[in-house]
Amino acid sequence: MKLAGKTALITGAGSGMGRASAMLFAKEGASVIVVDVDEASARETARCIQTEGGRALAFRADVSSSEDAEAMVAAALANFGPPDVLFNNAGIEGEGGFLAQLSEQAFDRVIAVNLRGVWLGMKHALPHMIRNGGGSIINTASIAGMVAIRGSAAYCAAKAGVIALTRVGAAEYGRYNIRVNCICPGAIDTPMVERLNTSGGLSKQQTARLSVFGRVGSPMEIARMALFLASDDSSFASGAPFIIDGGWTVT
Numbered sequence: 001m002k003l004a005g006k007t008a009l010i011t012g013a014g015s016g017m018g019r020a021s022a023m024l025f026a027k028e029g030a031s032v033i034v035v036d037v038d039e040a041s042a043r044e045t046a047r048c049i050q051t052e053g054g055r056a057l058a059f060r061a062d063v064s065s066s067e068d069a070e071a072m073v074a075a076a077l078a079n080f081g082p083p084d085v086l087f088n089n090a091g092i093e094g095e096g097g098f099l100a101q102l103s104e105q106a107f108d109r110v111i112a113v114n115l116r117g118v119w120l121g122m123k124h125a126l127p128h129m130i131r132n133g134g135g136s137i138i139n140t141a142s143i144a145g146m147v148a149i150r151g152s153a154a155y156c157a158a159k160a161g162v163i164a165l166t167r168v169g170a171a172e173y174g175r176y177n178i179r180v181n182c183i184c185p186g187a188i189d190t191p192m193v194e195r196l197n198t199s200g201g202l203s204k205q206q207t208a209r210l211s212v213f214g215r216v217g218s219p220m221e222i223a224r225m226a227l228f229l230a231s232d233d234s235s236f237a238s239g240a241p242f243i244i245d246g247g248w249t250v251t
């Protein structure tokens with residue numbers, strides 16, 4: 001088992017890639033703090049893990065709130081010990097619309113959850129990771145942080161910011177044996193993409209054609225990359241954006 005005896009805190013773990021990662025990390029021996037703003041979905045993920053004999057605790061937190069981010073780390077400490085792995089995965093797609101049409105409120109909310117939330121997770125977990133002698137931080141960025149997606153200005157800006165935060169975190173905390181990496185998924189089959197498919201964005205077929213394989217990725221294909229980054233298998237990797245986009249950005 002790759003994460004035996006480790007404590008992993010995963011945000012946005014009530015759905016999609018976060019849930020798949022929580023299940024996989026638990027199977028690999030980690031005790032998982034399953035964090036989501038939607039408490040029922042967090043409980044459901046934790047229940048699935050427990051049913052399979054794993055250790056999990058559901059915790060409700062809005063990652064854009066500093067108090068909540070502090071509380072989720074405190075919950076990890078109180079129940080399973082300091083986080084060895086922090087997976088800042090929670091995110092929202094926000095409203096569509098070209099940038100001049102975006103409301104200030106919509107712009108701010110996407111930045112608050114997708115960028116500030118990642119920073120807050122790191123801010124509150126890092127002191128404990130330092131005291132614990134190290135750890136691995138994984139942030140969910142996106143291909144949207146690397147290429148332009150029309151109608152997603154705030155989302156693209158936030159994800160580019162996550163890539164930058166990842167680099168700075170790696171540079172600042174490497175001396176404490178803390179690695180910081182991010183994952184840049186392409187189109188992955190989660191409720192987020194389903195919502196985009198039904199809200200007048202790309203159709204399912206158009207989304208699939210973004211990949212050279214003609215299909216969307218599965219949440220487990222991202223979870224396996226997250227496991228690599230969480231475990232010692234990636235012991236010399238830090239500060240890097242790991243692209244898993246089914247070849248989207250090579251064409």
Ligand SMILES: NC(=O)c1ccc[n+]([C@@H]2O[C@H](COP(=O)([O-])OP(=O)(O)OC[C@H]3O[C@@H](n4cnc5c(N)ncnc54)[C@H](O)[C@@H]3O)[C@@H](O)[C@H]2O)c1
Binds near residue numbers: 089143185187
């Ligand atoms: N699905 C894709 O194609 C895709 C591609 C690239 C990046 N991403 C990113 O992957 C991450 C996971 O997305 P997903 O596709 O699994 O989506 P999803 O909607 O299935 O899951 C996201 C989870 O995050 C939770 N969440 C939302 N706001 C929150 C908040 N403020 N605090 C705590 N939890 C919150 C939601 O309740 C949900 O359970 C996101 O950061 C997303 O931007 C997704």
